[in-house]
Amino acid sequence: MMEPKEDAEAIRAEIRQFLVSAPKPDGLRNYGPTPTDDDVAPGRQWHRYLAEHGYACLHWPTQHGGQDASVLRQAIFAEECARAGVPRQLGITAIDLVGPILVHFGTALQQSRYLESIRLGEHVWTQLFSEPGAGSDLAGVRTRAEKTTTGWRVNGQKVWSSAANSAQYGLLLARTGTDSHHGLSMFVVPMDAAGVTVRPVIQIDGESKFNEVFLDEVELDEDALIGQTGQGWQLAMFTLGRERLTLGSQAVSMFKQHAQMAQAARDRGLLDPVLARSLTRLWTKMWLLRATWQRAVEHGDLASPAFSVLKLMTSETDRDLGDLATDVLGTDACAHSDDNDLVHSMLVGRAQTILGGTSEIQRNVLGERVLGLPKEPR
Secondary structure (H helix, E strand, C coil), rough: CEEEEEEEHHHHHHHHHHHHHHHCCCCCCCCCCCHHHHHHHHHHHHHHHHHHHCCCCCCCCHHHCCCCHHHHHHHHHHHHHHHHHHHHHCCCCHHHHHHHHHHCCCHHHHHHHHHHHHHHHCCCCECCCCCCCECCCCCCCCCEECCCCCCEECCCCCCCCCCCCCCCCEEECCCCCCCCEEEEEEEEEECCCCCEEEEECCCCCCCEEEEEEEEEEEEHHHHHEEECCCHHHHHHHCCHHHHHHHHHHHHHHHHHHHHHHHHHHCCCCCHHHHHHHHHHHHHHHHHHHHHHHHHHHHHCCCCCCCHHHHHHHHHHHHHHHHHHHHHHHHHHHHCCCCCCHHHHHHHHHHHHHHHCCHHHHHHHHHHHHCCCCCCCCC
C-alpha cells in the first residue's frame, strides 16, 4: 500500500514555529556542521534542547531515540535551521556518520556506550579519514592499525579533521591489510588516549575548525573495531549522501549573502547594469539549484544522480558568490569592515569546491557512475 504523501508546507510551518519559539543559549550562532571551541558549550545546550523535543537524530530508528523521519522532513529541518540562524546539531560527525554506522554495524556494547550520549549532544566526535596523501582518494589511506594481544596499535597521521581539538572521540579509518579497499577497517579512538596529538589548522578566515591529528603507538582495545576487519571501506561508503540533505540549507545561506551583497552594492553606489546582471544571473542559478534540490528530496532517494549534480553546482555557485563579493567590496575586502559576512563569504567560498569531495572528483563521479563514461586513466 502506498504511503500517503507528506504535506511539505505543514512540516515547514511546524518546524519554523518550533525554532522561532525555542530559547536560544547565549553565544549560539549558526556555525554550520562543525563547532569551534567557543561554539561547543552553547551548541551542546542547544542540541540537548533539540533532543528533548524530538528534533535530534531525526533519521535514526525509533529504538535508538530517533524519529525514522523521511528524507523530506530531514531536509526541511536543515533548511529551516539555516533560515533561523541556528545549527541543526552539535556536530555533524556524531549524528550523521558515527550514529548510523553504529546502528547498522556496531555491537550491542558499542551502541549502549555511545549512541545515547551522541543523541543528547554530550560528546563531540571527529572524522579521522583524510590524510596528507589521501584526501579525495580514501583508498590511499596509510595510517596503519596492527593487531596486538589486547587489541590494536595505531600509527599514522590525519588532516582536515573537523573539531578534533574539541572532540572526545574519533571515527578512524585505518589500514589493516594490503588490498586498497578491502584492507581498511574502522575504529573508535578516544581522543585523550596516549599517543594522540592534535594540532589546530588556522584557516584563512581566522577560525580553526580543522586539525592535524598524529597517532603514535596508540593502543586501542579489542572492542574499538567497528564491524569486521577489512570492512572499513564499506562503512565509509555507507556514510555518503548524508551531507547532501543540507544542500537546501546552503541555498538559504546563499540567498542571505546575495541580499547582503546587493544592499552593499547599493550603499556603495556600485549597482550598475554590469553588476546587476551578474547578481541576477547568480540569483537565477540559486533558485534553479533550490528547485532541483526540492524535487530530489521529495523523491526521497539519496542515491539519486540529482544529488551528485547538486553537490558540484552548489559548491561552484558558492564560490562564484564569494568571488562576486570582491567586486562589491573592492579594497574593503582586504580589511575588516562592516561587511564581515561578505568578507567571510569571499574567503571561504572557494573552499566549498574542495571540502566534501573536490569538484574534479565530483566530475569524475558524474562521468563514470552517472553517465557511464570510461574511467579516467590511472
